[in-house]
Amino acid sequence: MITFEGVTxxxxxxxxxxxxxxxxxxxxxxxxxxxxxxxxxxxxLRAVNRMVEPTSGRVLIDGRDVREQRPAELRRGIGYVIxxxxxxxxxxxxxxxxxxxxxxxxxxxxxxxxxxxxMERVGLDHSMAxxxxxxxxxxxxxxxxxxxxxxxxxxIMLMDEPFSAVDPVVRAELQDEFLRLQDELHKTIVFxxxxxxxxxxxxxxxxxxxxxxxxxxxxxxxxxxxxPADDFVAGFIGQxxxxxxxxxxxxxxxxxxxxxxxxxxxxxxDLTGLDWILVVDEDRRPLGWTRPAQIGGxxxxxxxxxxxxxxxVGSDSVRVALDAxxxxxxxxxxxxxxxxxxxGTAAGSDLLAVPTHGNGAGGTGHGAGSDG
Ligand SMILES: Nc1ncnc2c1ncn2[C@@H]1O[C@H](COP(=O)(O)OP(=O)(O)OP(=O)(O)O)[C@@H](O)[C@H]1O
Numbered sequence: 150m151i152t153f154e155g156v157t158x159x160x161x162x163x164x165x166x167x168x169x170x171x172x173x174x175x176x177x178x179x180x181x182x183x184x185x186x187x188x189x190x191x192x193x194l195r196a197v198n199r200m201v202e203p204t205s206g207r208v209l210i211d212g213r214d215v216r217e218q219r220p221a222e223l224r225r226g227i228g229y230v231i232x233x234x235x236x237x238x239x240x241x242x243x244x245x246x247x248x249x250x251x252x253x254x255x256x257x258x259x260x261x262x263x264x265x266x267x268m269e270r271v272g273l274d275h276s277m278a279x280x281x282x283x284x285x286x287x288x289x290x291x292x293x294x295x296x297x298x299x300x301x302x303x304x305i306m307l308m309d310e311p312f313s314a315v316d317p318v319v320r321a322e323l324q325d326e327f328l329r330l331q332d333e334l335h336k337t338i339v340f341x342x343x344x345x346x347x348x349x350x351x352x353x354x355x356x357x358x359x360x361x362x363x364x365x366x367x368x369x370x371x372x373x374x375x376x377p378a379d380d381f382v383a384g385f386i387g388q389x390x391x392x393x394x395x396x397x398x399x400x401x402x403x404x405x406x407x408x409x410x411x412x413x414x415x416x417x418x419d420l421t422g423l424d425w426i427l428v429v430d431e432d433r434r435p436l437g438w439t440r441p442a443q444i445g446g447x448x449x450x451x452x453x454x455x456x457x458x459x460x461x462v463g464s465d466s467v468r469v470a471l472d473a474x475x476x477x478x479x480x481x482x483x484x485x486x487x488x489x490x491x492x493g494t495a496a497g498s499d500l501l502a503v504p505t506h507g508n509g510a511g512g513t514g515h516g517a518g519s520d521g
Pocket of ligand 1: 185
């Protein structure tokens with residue numbers, strides 16, 4: 150656990166970057182610092198590895214004041230990832246990743262083996278090991294940055310806007326892989342961003358910083374959306390608060406209908422009264438949507454409209470299901486199981502009837518994780 154105890158940072162000249170900040174970053178979880186520019190997020194992050202020394206107050210790691218350790222020694226247990234990755238331009242990818250192992254005087258073979266292992270972990274092909282940073286895309290460089298921070302297997306990771314410099318699609322991929330990685334590694338992570346969507350997607354806990362270095366609210370993403378502490382937080386969360394709240398409503402309890410679902414072998418005479426039909430194969434995998442009027446002799450010859458996005462019953466949130474309903478030609482969201490077989494369909498109005506509070510999506514702590 151990282152603990153901020155009444156931490157204040159006043160810079161010469163009078164700027165107050167942090168004003169009496171007290172909060173906990175629980176072990177093995179992701180704590181996100183989010184807020185307005187200049188709110189003190191980076192300063193708070195850097196107080197953990199002593200790149201910033203507080204004017205007053207303390208930062209503790211597992212109850213021990215960080216000032217008890219020399220900075221170099223302290224930082225060996227703390228990975229650090231920044232925007233634009235901050236790679237050494239004249240070192241190869243594997244040597245960049247092995248930076249800390251080399252500092253720790255691991256032998257070359259062991260350090261390189263570790264670098265290759267980490268490249269795999271963060272989704273980089275081994276063929277990139279001998280390349281230089283300029284020969285990689287921005288997203289690939291960020292992966293190298295994450296791998297480098299993980300190299301000595303530090304229990305703590307500090308990440309300062311690590312995914313901000315890449316396009317939205319790559320960013321979503323990096324976030325998803327980051328969550329997968331964290332599911333395996335359970336690091337204690339402090340993550341700075343000014344993007345509230347990123348904070349909601351990644352954070353187990355979110356601390357909202359406001360101008361003047363004050364913390365306006367520390368809460369789970371779910372509570373933050375449901376109960377913003379004040380107008381500043383409500384304003385920061387923005388206009389889509391209601392829709393975002395649906396990210397935390399699970400689809401496990403939804404009652405899905407089988408009425409519109411028909412196997413491709415079904416008798417076409419038996420389809421009266423239906424507006425849309427979801428045609429499924431012998432394993433109940435969805436093939437497409439059709440309307441009774443478009444069916445001639447048999448379902449197998451009917452023209453099919455694409456199924457569009459589906460949602461995984463239980464693991465996806467109501468927000469994902471609602472998205473599927475909106476994009477579906479029939480207006481019905483298609484729920485599938487882990488094997489991709491259709492469980493049933495739901496209309497938008499069924500989805501909005503699901504209670505949105507205290508009803509985590511799959512109970513994973515990352516209800517918004519699959520919103521992409
Ligand atoms: N070395 C410094 N000397 C003087 N003032 C500083 C210094 N570093 C930061 N500040 C000031 O402290 C305040 C907090 O800065 P900080 O970088 O922590 O904010 P932030 O929330 O991370 O902002 P951003 O999202 O823009 O990166 C700002 O007003 C900034 O100008």
